[in-house]
Amino acid sequence: MSDELRLEGVTKGYNHAKPNEVTVLQGVDLRVGAGEVVALVAPSGAGKSTLLHIAGLLDTPDAGRVWLGETDMTALSDKRRTAARRREVGFIYQFHHLLPEFTAEENIVLPQLANGVSRAAARDRARELLDTVGVAPRASHRPAALSGGEQQRVAYCRALANRPRLLLADEPTGNLDPGSADRVFAALMDLVRGTGLAALIATHNLELAGRMDRIVRLEAGRVVA
Numbered sequence: 025m026s027d028e029l030r031l032e033g034v035t036k037g038y039n040h041a042k043p044n045e046v047t048v049l050q051g052v053d054l055r056v057g058a059g060e061v062v063a064l065v066a067p068s069g070a071g072k073s074t075l076l077h078i079a080g081l082l083d084t085p086d087a088g089r090v091w092l093g094e095t096d097m098t099a100l101s102d103k104r105r106t107a108a109r110r111r112e113v114g115f116i117y118q119f120h121h122l123l124p125e126f127t128a129e130e131n132i133v134l135p136q137l138a139n140g141v142s143r144a145a146a147r148d149r150a151r152e153l154l155d156t157v158g159v160a161p162r163a164s165h166r167p168a169a170l171s172g173g174e175q176q177r178v179a180y181c182r183a184l185a186n187r188p189r190l191l192l193a194d195e196p197t198g199n200l201d202p203g204s205a206d207r208v209f210a211a212l213m214d215l216v217r218g219t220g221l222a223a224l225i226a227t228h229n230l231e232l233a234g235r236m237d238r239i240v241r242l243e244a245g246r247v248v249a
């Protein structure tokens with residue numbers, strides 16, 4: 025299996041050379057293969073958000089390397105790294121962050137237009153994605169007129185709209201009740217399976233983590249299992 029995401033010796037701290045300096049990540053090695061869904065489990069404060077930001081090219085490590093496929097992202101200019109992030113990485117957060125004034129479908133169309141896709145093709149892709157997660161009948165609803173679970177499923181579709189090679193999620197079912205979280209997680213797996221993308225999904229929910237291919241545990245800035 026080829027690695028889509030590879031972190032090698034990633035170290036990151038804040039407030040360098042100040043009294044309140046902290047080292048958050050200490051030599052993290054991590055790989056996620058094509059088509060693999062990996063759970064990232066970490067106690068609060070262990071550096072999970074820092075790790076996701078670095079893997080998602082929103083931040084850079086102090087030392088170590090971040091590879092997407094064959095490319096060492098830490099060797100790129102900021103401009104090229106930002107372009108790679110837009111093209112290659114999809115993000116899902118605990119809260120959906122959909123644009124309130126646009127419909128479900130438009131929320132999935134817009135990032136594709138920004139990526140140069142035609143409106144017709146973007147609409148087809150949006151409908152296909154919404155269909156996969158069972159929200160097609162609500163395509164013309166604005167987020168406020170969707171249930172929490174539907175909003176989250178639309179956010180999943182948006183994250184995958186541009187066919188990223190890497191999906192990063194931070195508590196993707198975190199704001200839902202357990203029954204709804206279960207169904208919505210199944211919808212996410214339906215979207216991810218068969219695309220060949222690599223997914224790294226942070227969660228405190230050990231039951232959900234157990235349904236992924238592998239669990240990576242982060243403790244005090246190190247991968248322990």
Ligand SMILES: Nc1ncnc2c1ncn2[C@@H]1O[C@H](COP(=O)(O)OP(=O)(O)OP(=O)(O)O)[C@@H](O)[C@H]1O
Nearest residue numbers: 038039046048066067068069070071072073074075
């Ligand atoms: N910009 C910053 N400046 C200083 N310290 C920071 C900064 N960002 C994070 N930290 C510290 O780094 C540590 C790890 O932060 P991070 O946000 O990665 O944790 P986390 O594992 O995501 O926690 P949680 O699960 O509670 O969100 C924390 O102790 C935090 O206080």
